Amino acid sequence: MQSSARWRRGWTGLALALAGALATVTATANPLANARYELGRGLQLPALALTFAGYAAVRAQHLEHADARLDLRDFSVFTIWQPSPRWQAFSEIEFEHLVVVDDRGPTASDIEVIVERLYVDYAATDTLTVRAGRYLTPFGRWNQVHAEPLVWTVSRPLVTQLTIPDHGTGAALLGSVALGLNTLDYTLYVDDSADLDPVNGVADFEDFDLPGLSNDFRHAGGAQLRYHFFGDRAELAASWASYAFTDTPGHMHAFGVDGLLRWQRLELSGEFAWRDNSEFRNDRGGFVQAVVRLVGQLHGIGRVEHYRSGILDRETSRATLGLGWRPLPPLNFKLEYSAGDARDLAPDGVQMSFSLLF
Amino acid sequence: MRTTLHAVFAALLLALLAAGARAGDTALAVIVPPGHALATLDTPTLAAIFRRKLRVDVDGRALIPVNLPPTAALRTAFSRAVFDLDPPAMDAYWNERYFHGVQPPHVVTSVEAMLRFVAATAGAIGYVPACRVDARVRVVLTLPLPPGFESDCTAPSQH
Numbered sequence: 238m239q240s241s242a243r244w245r246r247g248w249t250g251l252a253l254a255l256a257g258a259l260a261t262v263t264a265t266a267n268p269l270a271n272a273r274y275e276l277g278r279g280l281q282l283p284a285l286a287l288t289f290a291g292y293a294a295v296r297a298q299h300l301e302h303a304d305a306r307l308d309l310r311d312f313s314v315f316t317i318w319q320p321s322p323r324w325q326a327f328s329e330i331e332f333e334h335l336v337v338v339d340d341r342g343p344t345a346s347d348i349e350v351i352v353e354r355l356y357v358d359y360a361a362t363d364t365l366t367v368r369a370g371r372y373l374t375p376f377g378r379w380n381q382v383h384a385e386p387l388v389w390t391v392s393r394p395l396v397t398q399l400t401i402p403d404h405g406t407g408a409a410l411l412g413s414v415a416l417g418l419n420t421l422d423y424t425l426y427v428d429d430s431a432d433l434d435p436v437n438g439v440a441d442f443e444d445f446d447l448p449g450l451s452n453d454f455r456h457a458g459g460a461q462l463r464y465h466f467f468g469d470r471a472e473l474a475a476s477w478a479s480y481a482f483t484d485t486p487g488h489m490h491a492f493g494v495d496g497l498l499r500w501q502r503l504e505l506s507g508e509f510a511w512r513d514n515s516e517f518r519n520d521r522g523g524f525v526q527a528v529v530r531l532v533g534q535l536h537g538i539g540r541v542e543h544y545r546s547g548i549l550d551r552e553t554s555r556a557t558l559g560l561g562w563r564p565l566p567p568l569n570f571k572l573e574y575s576a577g578d579a580r581d582l583a584p585d586g587v588q589m590s591f592s593l594l595f
Numbered sequence: 596m597r598t599t600l601h602a603v604f605a606a607l608l609l610a611l612l613a614a615g616a617r618a619g620d621t622a623l624a625v626i627v628p629p630g631h632a633l634a635t636l637d638t639p640t641l642a643a644i645f646r647r648k649l650r651v652d653v654d655g656r657a658l659i660p661v662n663l664p665p666t667a668a669l670r671t672a673f674s675r676a677v678f679d680l681d682p683p684a685m686d687a688y689w690n691e692r693y694f695h696g697v698q699p700p701h702v703v704t705s706v707e708a709m710l711r712f713v714a715a716t717a718g719a720i721g722y723v724p725a726c727r728v729d730a731r732v733r734v735v736l737t738l739p740l741p742p743g744f745e746s747d748c749t750a751p752s753q754h
Contacts, residue, residue, distance in 0.1 A: 277690070277693065278693065278698060278699070279693070279698075281698070288696075288698065290693065290696075292694075315696060317696040322650065322651045322655060322656060322657035323651060323655050325696065327695075327696045360650065360651045360655070362653070363649055363651055363652060363653055381695075382691045382694060384694050386690065387687075387690055387691055387694060413643065413648040413649070415639040415640065415642075415643055417639065418638070418639055418642075420643070420648065422648075468678060468679035468680060469646075469678060469680070469688070470680075499684075499687075566686040566687075566689075566690060567690070594690060594693060594694075
């Protein structure tokens with residue numbers, strides 16, 4: 238029932254995006270004038286103020302207590318429509334698990350169609366944009382850039398999955414303010430998923446199957462400040478959110494900090510979060526990750542992380558070692574091994590992926 | 596006597612012309628169309644425009660930054676002067692912006708193409724060697740070229 242509801246939401250979102258595009262096409266004399274495509278930058282149709290973009294990812298896994306598996310895991314299509322300088326509409330429709338190959342052979346029975354994002358932006362001033370719709374929760378950094386081609390590892394740190402739901406549905410105010418040579422990005426948001434999301438309560442987790450944990454807001458409010466400095470080579474951010482889950486009792490208050498530093502061959506990043514659970518023990522956790530460019534576009538990656546779930550009354554530490562190769566900016570090859578002390582929560586094993594921005 | 600004065604005058608004139616050419620080729624001019632609302636610009640605002648964080652002006656008109664190709668020496672000079680980064684160092688930034696539906700600046704292939712595009716496009720902002728500025732565009736900011744960069748002011752189609 239829940240899966241078919243997500244299908245309906247996904248196909249409805251796709252239909253809305255296509256209907257909008259079709260209306261624009263039929264109203265334009267030469268819709269393909271000055272059309273251009275570039276790998277990693279999408280298909281731009283300036284006459285229609287439309288851009289089609291997206292990414293795809295294939296993942297192979299051999300994890301403990303599970304069969305080896307090849308998964309055409311993500312095929313995401315972005316539709317961007319900017320009919321005027323102040324207005325922009327954005328949608329991301331994601332097709333997950335298009336083809337899965339395991340010991341049963343290939344199957345397409347696990348396909349999911351998901352509306353990842355669907356929102357309208359209005360640039361009210363040069364430093365204030367108003368957003369309405371479904372967006373990625375602005376808590377931490379990883380969640381807002383979690384697409385396979387953009388991150389260094391196949392696996393996702395626990396703190397970025399378990400602290401707060403991935404998506405909100407509601408409204409946000411966001412913008413960027415110059416502070417001398419540096420920049421401060423800000424976001425304020427409110428969520429009313431209980432009333433605005435027609436399939437509220439069915440969101441799953443990216444890497445886990447965790448009965449007893451919800452990945453949906455019922456209601457939420459939050460804010461994030463992100464400071465860019467050192468010639469934009471460094472970032473430091475603070476996040477706060479107050480919310481209730483859909484299927485978990487109690488009210489939560491979450492606080493997080495994250496940072497990023499890129500200097501010559503090295504990239505250092507980390508996120509830490511603490512959550513007060515009114516009905517359970519607190520959650521807390523974080524990760525630290527280092528990426529070193531070894532030779533050419535081959536990189537070595539190392540990450541350590543720890544998370545305590547108050548709701549599950551479990552805690553785990555995990556380490557990941559990997560290699561990443563980015564022969565071109567839109568392409569990303571990864572190979573990694575992860576091991577931890579809670580194998581039923583996050584099994585040990587090898588993962589690899591190929592992904593691209595198209 | 597007259598021949599000597601003529602020779603001195605010619606030498607002075609040649610020296611002045613050479614000095615003018617050398618001054619032009621060590622500066623980078625940020626340009627807009629003549630009717631653009633911007634009177635002047637500072638480096639932080641220029642950086643925000645070229646990072647596509649600032650996409651409309653105070654009156655809601657589109658700001659359209661224009662780059663030279665990433666392999667162009669002047670593009671590298673501009674990137675170092677404004678961002679203190681080479682163009683490849685910004686690949687990760689543009690990939691993340693792409694994920695959020697934001698495209699990098701439009702790219703033209705030459706300095707002459709830059710002049711034509713900026714002159715003909717309302718809201719455009721680009722850059723050329725200061726010595727290549729002409730009546731088609733207006734300068735809103737002049738930046739010194741980083742050490743090691745010099746522009747060729749005599750070749751119309753070079754970067």
